[in-house]
Amino acid sequence: MSAAAVFANLSALALSSSLTISQNASQASESLSKMESLLLSLGRQPTTDSNMVETATMIGQILEDSMKAAIRTQLGLQQKSIETASATIRACASHLKYDEAKVLQEQLPALAKDHQQCRQEEGTKANLVTECKQMLSNYEASHATARADCDAVIDYPTEGRELCNNRVGSVADHYHNLYTFWDQYLKWYDGNMTICNALQAKVQTSSSNCSNLSAIHSAQRRKCNSQQAKLDTTSCGFVNSAENGCAAYSRCYDQTLAGFMSLNLTIAEEEHTLQQEWRAVLRIECLLKALMSDHKNAAIDRCIGLVHNLDEISIKYISPPNPLNETSPHNSICKNLTDYVPVTTAYAKRWYDGLPMSAKEETRNLQFCPSRSGGERHQAQAMQGACTGTLVVPTRSQVAFSSFGMAELGPGLDAATSWAPAQARAGEFLTVDLGQEVQVGGAYVQGGSLQHRCLDSWVTTYMIQYSTDGNSYSSLPEALRGSHDCSSKVGTRFDPPLQARFLRFVIESWHGKASMRVGVLACS
Known part of the structure; x- marks a missing residue:
């Protein structure tokens, strides 16, 4: 060129x-x-x-x-x-919203201290009631014994009637004997009736005192139960705030x-x-x-x-930033949340240990605060202590649906394809037939899957209904927390366990198409 x-x-x-x-x-x-x-x-x-x-x-x-x-x-x-x-x-x-979670976390020691002090006072009042009832029981026993003596005194004039009917000696001696007898009788009668009346007055006074002490104790227990509810609710609020942030x-x-x-x-x-x-x-x-x-x-x-x-x-x-798992405040907020979940023995040991035997904590509605502990989920820990038993993973033949949107479906945990209703809406349900009446210690839910591929679909909250005959159902009072992704198994335990053969999972809120896979903890 x-x-x-x-x-x-x-x-x-x-x-x-x-x-x-x-x-x-x-x-x-x-x-x-x-x-x-x-x-x-x-x-x-x-x-x-x-x-x-x-x-x-x-x-x-x-x-x-x-x-x-x-x-x-x-x-x-x-x-x-x-x-x-x-x-x-x-x-x-x-x-993470650390500040919001920390505010609740920092309130817990003071709430626990107030609760402990309240239970100590409740224990003192319970002991007073016990002592009063024991004293009342003693008075009632003494009064019963004295009453028997008084009844004997009332029957005593039989001897006087015999004196009247059978004169011995002169008329003067006869009347002298009668006078002496009745004088002794009246003194005896007055003495015994005084004792009976005094003991009866003590029984009445003691009974009134015991009623007053019982009322004071009941008021104190209601106060302590209210403080316990505040402690439990605050701790649950901390867990929810921490878990939501940590999972996000x-x-x-x-x-x-x-x-x-x-x-x-x-x-x-x-x-x-x-x-x-x-x-x-x-x-x-x-x-x-x-x-x-x-x-x-x-x-x-x-x-x-x-x-x-x-x-x-x-x-x-640039090297990618390391996760915050080992740093503060993430370490103190997102780890060891089991100690703060009112469904675990760790929580009871942490916050209720040392309460008087006469003032134990109120039985807790354990399902009100389900836990998933974002990132390092501890559903298995949250289920501890509910009962010892078997995790039932239902097959297709064990379930019934309000409707379904896929021809091939598996309702159980880790099934290849999950259940989803024909239309995602509240009230759609999946019912598990356990075959016989058992004690149900808890429930698990898991998000959606299609031929083992993760679906962007799950149930976020749901209600539990249970029945022994499949016709008449009872409901738990509060919605339970469901899934937050397609794969995690989120468990809630029931304390006390439910007596049921049929367990119904009713959708309340959802993400995507409301897909669900379930499992049931059946107690031994």
Whole structure:
């Protein structure tokens, strides 16, 4: 190709739009390769007009500057993308709402102290009631014995009647004997009746005192139960706040970390492409200088063999932020939540230990505060102590549905395909037939699956209804917390266990199409 033709092609390339910042990598590489080839051809021409060379060099310099700017812009954008992705991971901490959870957590020791003091006072009052009832029992026994004596005194005049009917001696002696007898009798009668009446008065006074003490004790117990409810509710509120935040943080961290790692792979490929382009730009820069050299061919040969430093075109990669699992306050908020869940023995030991035997805590409605402990879920711990038994994973033949939206479905935990109603709405239900009447210690729910593929669908809250005959159902008073993803098994225990053959899971709120898989804990 003649020098004129090379120059023409170079000019056409300069006028094209292929070297803009918005061009794709293949276009840029093709344009750089074409430009490098044209400059080599121009440089190898035996004779070249100096004006043409100067013009070609000027054109090449313009293209070189444009391409350098484009590469630097792209490099900056990629670097910014990594920094933004890293910041997005760190921003997951905003889900945690530590302050809100900590406010509730910090209230617990004072509430527990008030509850303990109240129960101590309740124990003292319960002991007073016990002592009073024992004293009343003693008075009642003494009065019963004295009453028997009094009844004997009342029957005593029989001897007096015999004296009247059987006179012995003179009339004077007879009347003297009668007078003596009745005088002794009246003294005896008065003495015994005084004792009976005094004991009866003590019984009445003691009974009244015991009634008053019982009323005072009952009022104290109601007060303590109210304080216990406040303690339990506050602790449950802390767990809910912590778990919601911790679970949201874990999901956010997992998702953003996956995005961060994927972005790094994409950027590494882009970095390699930008380095290739930069290497081509540096060769072009060298060739442009060679065209103006007095020893053009030797300078071109040096350009061809030159190894270029690419440090300038390198991404500063950032290590992804570590999860907050081992740091404070995350460590104190999101870990060991079992101690704060009013469904566990750990909670009772932590907050109720040391209560007087005569003032134990009120039986707790344990299902009101189900727990999942986000990220490191402890459903198994939340189910502890409900009963010892078997986890029943129902088969298709053991269940009935209000409706269903898929022909192939499995209602049990870890089934390949989950149940979902024909239309996601409150009131749709799944009923498990356990085959015989048993004690049900708890229930599990799990989110949606389709042929072992996770579905973005689950039931977030549900009601439990139970029946012994399948016709008449009773309901638990409160909705239970359900799933928050497609795979986790979320359990709630029942204390005391439910007596039932049929257990119905009734949808209250949901995500997606309200898919559900279930399990039942049957007590031995």
